[in-house]
Amino acid sequence: MIFFDKRVFWLSGAAVMALAAASPALAKDEVAAPATPAADATTDAPVDGADDAIIVTARTTRSVTQVTGTDIQKILPGVSPLKAIQTLPGVTFLTADPWGNNEQNISLFIHGFNAQQLGYTLDGVPLGDQTYGNYNGLSPQRAIISEDVGRVTLASGAGDLGTASTSNLGGTIDTFSSDPKSEMGATIAQTLGSYDTQRTYVRLDSGTFGNGNSFYISGLRHKAKAWDFNGKQGGYQADAKFVHDDSTGKLTLYAAYSDKIEPNEDATVINLANRATAPYARPFLYPNFQAALPYFSPVTFDDKNPNYRNYYSDAQRTDWLGYAKYDWHISDKVTFSNQVYYHHDDGVGVVAGPIKVAGLPQLFSYYFPGTGLPTTTENLTRLSNLFGGSGLATRTTEYRIDRGGLLSSVQVELGNHQIEIGGWYERQSSSAKRRWYALDVSNPSTPYQRPNDTLTPLITQYWSEVRVDELQTHIQDSWKPIPTLTVQAGFKSTFQRARQLMKVQPIPGSFTGSTALPNGEISTNTWFLPQLGVLWEAGDHIQLFANAQKNIRQFQTSAASGLSPFALGSQKAFDIFRDTAKPETSWTYEAGVRAQQSFGGGISFDGQISYYHVDFSNRLLSVSPTPVITSIVSGSPLINNVGGVKTDGVDIAGTLRVGSHFSLYNALSYNVSKYQDNYVSGTTTVPTAGKKVPGSPDWVYKFIASANYSIFDVQLVGDYLGKRYATYTNDLSVPSYFTLSGRLGAAIPLGDSAFVKELNISLNVTNITDKKAASTLSIGAASGTFNQFPLAPRQWFGTISAKF
DSSP: OOTTOHHHHHHHHHHHHHHHHHSOOOOTTOOOOOOOOOTTOOOSSOOSSOTTOSSOOOSSSSOEEEEEHHHHHHHOTTOOHHHHGGGSTTEEEEOSSTTSOOGGGOEEEETTEEGGGSEEEETTEEOOOOOSSOSSOOOHHHHSOGGGEEEEEEESSOOOTTOOOSOOSSOEEEEEEOOOOSSOEEEEEEEEETTTEEEEEEEEEOOSBTTTEEEEEEEEEEEEEOSSSSOEEEEEEEEEEEEEEOSSEEEEEEEEEEEEEEEOOBOEEEETTTTTTOOSOBOOOTTOHHHHHHHTOTTTOOTTOTTOOOSEEEEEEEEEEEEEEEEEEOSSSEEEEEEEEEEEEEEEEEEEEETTSTTHHHHHHHHSTTSSSSOOHHHHHHHHHHTTEEEEEEEEEEEEEEEEEEEEEEEEEETTEEEEEEEEEEEEEEEEEEEEEEEETTSOOOTTSOHHHHOOOSEEEEEEEEEEEEEEEEEEEEEEEETTEEEEEEEEEEEEEEEEEEEEOOOTTTSBTOSOOOOEEEEEEEEEEEEEEEEEEOSSSEEEEEEEEEEEEOOOOOTTOTTOGGGOSSHHHHHHHHHHOOOEEEEEEEEEEEEEEEEETTEEEEEEEEEEEEEEESOEEEEOSSOTTTOOOOBOOEEEEOOOEEEEEEEEEEEEEETTTEEEEEEEEEEEEEEOOOEEETTEEEOOTTOBOTTOOSEEEEEEEEEEETTEEEEEEEEEEOOEEOSTTOOOEEOOEEEEEEEEEEEEOOOTTSSSOEEEEEEEEESTTOOOOEEEEEOOOSSSEEEEEEOOOOEEEEEEEEEO
């Protein structure tokens, strides 16, 4: 097959025109209305449920829940969309900061799948797979200001066929921006809190003007001190949205800017020897350079201690994102939607650490013969002088992303059929550079400047340029043979072509396990990924649903990613992988019951019980050539298909409302994900068959108790996280724990004639009991060792919000 055969585009175009022709054209005096979306489609409107609902019983053939913008801000003003869905069933989200902003230590598991095996969108625009070293997207918290989020929807088993993602094996997380308000006004919110937190948010709404026009523009300044070291995290964001809505269609324009610096928490290395003595946190030393100099002395530095402290580490990201979308109401039966988007990212990850850590002297000896090895005092001193005389070197990974795309779909109502045909195309260009800079003893650098802006690199270890074409098409039909029964069926096709050109190669042998990073092309084409679902409305208050869907995860395409074929250490290894490896594949089966019931006296309940089973095959495993996180020396991994995973689980969630003053939400999840096969590392068989997927707990429980009286409201959030294994063979684990957070708010009444229309004051407390425990686990070893991040301590935040 010739990739992206023109016949694919002709077929899609012909189908669109044929379906449009099947519906009678509008007479000139008729008013067009949006076509009713397919029962399983994701739309811009909230699914059934109150605006403040925690769980929503959506009318779909799949398990779909959501959290609204109002509830997101109740959790914590400014919290990231991914942190907010921690309240939903089946979700385990962890990070070392209270907002979930720092991407380096984020851990997300849903039904046994990790963050890079899920799909993410903003208003339909693909956000990539959330790999820390982004190569195909950006995080939701960089794509939109938290306060401008309208809702976040989680399809925890299988995403919609039209989701623009190449990684959604285990479901999708769709973030939706709020629309402009119908009345002119302004909102100003100020948050102050623990560790010098200052968060200032401003939004201006135009109100409706002209013929259905409205817009808003927002700005944000966020800064806070890290809780265990002197690092300032945060930055600036802005976004704007314009909507024109009339009888012909709806035009939406959106633009966002984000410039963030997030100093990184270092993980603590845990192994069989140091479990009792390993430090809880591993803070860096910046800005105490005078204390750092003797600590990092190349002669006396203790390079045998895996939990040494770096001078600093951070992630710096600047993003521009925009889209234009038009929903054209061709008739009351046909809607034709087109959306174009563009994203540019300029980023760098920085680590300033000692030159003596395991592997670095050997690396530097390739680029500067006569230094580094053997590690004599004389050679180490010479090496230190070469890097500025501080005993430190600054390592960067410098990223660029330019990607643009088109999403197109047509929805047609034909009798009792609702048909949708659509496609997504993206052209992606990215680069990754690994560089090393001097850290001058007379003029030390900081985490808040980019070395490439002020210094010339001593080493460019590698420079990769990658080009990727993505094409995905889908067709689905939602058929109602009788009014109470919906049958939804369809399939999608996905095609990826990726090419890498190495502009700078590592010196052979300097990149552990590598002779050269590969040049070349890898293509994966899958024509048939089916989905079949059924929704039966068994009564006025009961729905039964079932769904089955097949999906794949396309290969990652970055030389800086451990699971990418472009990170393999030789051209031969790449060629073998290209010819033999298969993309990860999953079959997801789910069934459940939804209920909505009013008991009188103001008491009501809505909830959902769902069972799911997943057959996950062709699992890819990266075997690192370097010790797990004890070395910052890069190495070329070995990547193999190592068998399958079987998952079974149950989610139970519901909200009980008592009058208009009290509600109690509970969610209980049980998940067991087990490896089905052993794998071979070198000549050793690693016994993983029957072992549980590490990092993903069996049991998760959460509750939200909310009450309001007069001008006051209060909320208490509880979160229980079960035991988690921390190695592939399950020989190490971390215990379960329970945390609490809370909110107290007041809406102060003001007269209609007042300048300030609405004034709200709130106090939020995270980790109320000041629990110490393992947050994110970084897992990369079969046995004997893992890495953990600490749980952030109790913190207080006060917010004043005024609407004008």
